[in-house]
Amino acid sequence: MKKVQGAVHFVANNKLSFERGPSPVELYPTPADQLGHKKKAQPQPTMEEILPKLETPEMKARIADLLSRYPEAQGALLEVLWLVQEALGWVPREGIRFAAKACGCSAAHAFGVATFYTMYKHAPTGRFLLQFCRNICCEQKGASNIIAYTEKALNIKTGETTPDGLFTILQVECLGACGFGPVMLVNDDFATNAKDGKLTMLPGETLTPEHVDNILRWCYAREKEFKNEPVRDALGGSVAGHLGHPGAPGASAVAQTFDYAPPSPVLGLKAVSKETGVVLTWKG
Numbered sequence: 001m002k003k004v005q006g007a008v009h010f011v012a013n014n015k016l017s018f019e020r021g022p023s024p025v026e027l028y029p030t031p032a033d034q035l036g037h038k039k040k041a042q043p044q045p046t047m048e049e050i051l052p053k054l055e056t057p058e059m060k061a062r063i064a065d066l067l068s069r070y071p072e073a074q075g076a077l078l079e080v081l082w083l084v085q086e087a088l089g090w091v092p093r094e095g096i097r098f099a100a101k102a103c104g105c106s107a108a109h110a111f112g113v114a115t116f117y118t119m120y121k122h123a124p125t126g127r128f129l130l131q132f133c134r135n136i137c138c139e140q141k142g143a144s145n146i147i148a149y150t151e152k153a154l155n156i157k158t159g160e161t162t163p164d165g166l167f168t169i170l171q172v173e174c175l176g177a178c179g180f181g182p183v184m185l186v187n188d189d190f191a192t193n194a195k196d197g198k199l200t201m202l203p204g205e206t207l208t209p210e211h212v213d214n215i216l217r218w219c220y221a222r223e224k225e226f227k228n229e230p231v232r233d234a235l236g237g238s239v240a241g242h243l244g245h246p247g248a249p250g251a252s253a254v255a256q257t258f259d260y261a262p263p264s265p266v267l268g269l270k271a272v273s274k275e276t277g278v279v280l281t282w283k284g
Ligand code: FES
Pocket: 133, 134, 135, 136, 137, 138, 139, 173, 174, 175, 176, 177, 178, 179, 181, 182, 183
């Protein structure tokens, strides 16, 4: 009879020993872990320290505008958190509490939201936050090499900030631009190169060490030119242009309505937008 050897017996009989390698969590820390808010205690400012930046007339007006666009104030929580991050450069605990109060929800709820999305930073970052996708498509196209190259060029490791406060490197999951991989974000802008004074991401153009050098040069030049602009200048653009929840007072977004949803190839139904007259049908 054939003897089937169990795994435990196999290990014992062959005197195998194992050395534990790094766990996936250690190998691939989340951006939040990389910035250290979970592993190291991040010094937190008090409410008194942050209020002068959050209670400016402009901030009050923007928050009031956002709140008016949702049937429930809580609907504006994500965007109010963005505003806090725009004003402070990150979202400290008291900033989360401020957003919760503005949106009429509990601090615990707002904390859950702010820590769920990795786009909210729980520790200060450099003026230029370089976020590299490390997910599968980018990895197959050489993301690790590009990250290692950038770390060497700036003399910092992932999760660290350069001593001059200019750059922080993070590794993040898929940025939704897999076809351009490997890709990176410079603050909130995609970049695979920098040309003619602009960050670019042109079809067929991917990150190479030479392009990383161009991007870093662009950052240094921008820093020189716009020394006093807000740290996270790109944030808030989407907030300012938001049309609001359809139906909320003050919102200018138009509700999309369809005769049939979803259109079904089996039933032969089609969807017609009442607002635009656009007809949606299944192909084939
Ligand atoms: S895998 Fe890198 S953007 Fe999707």
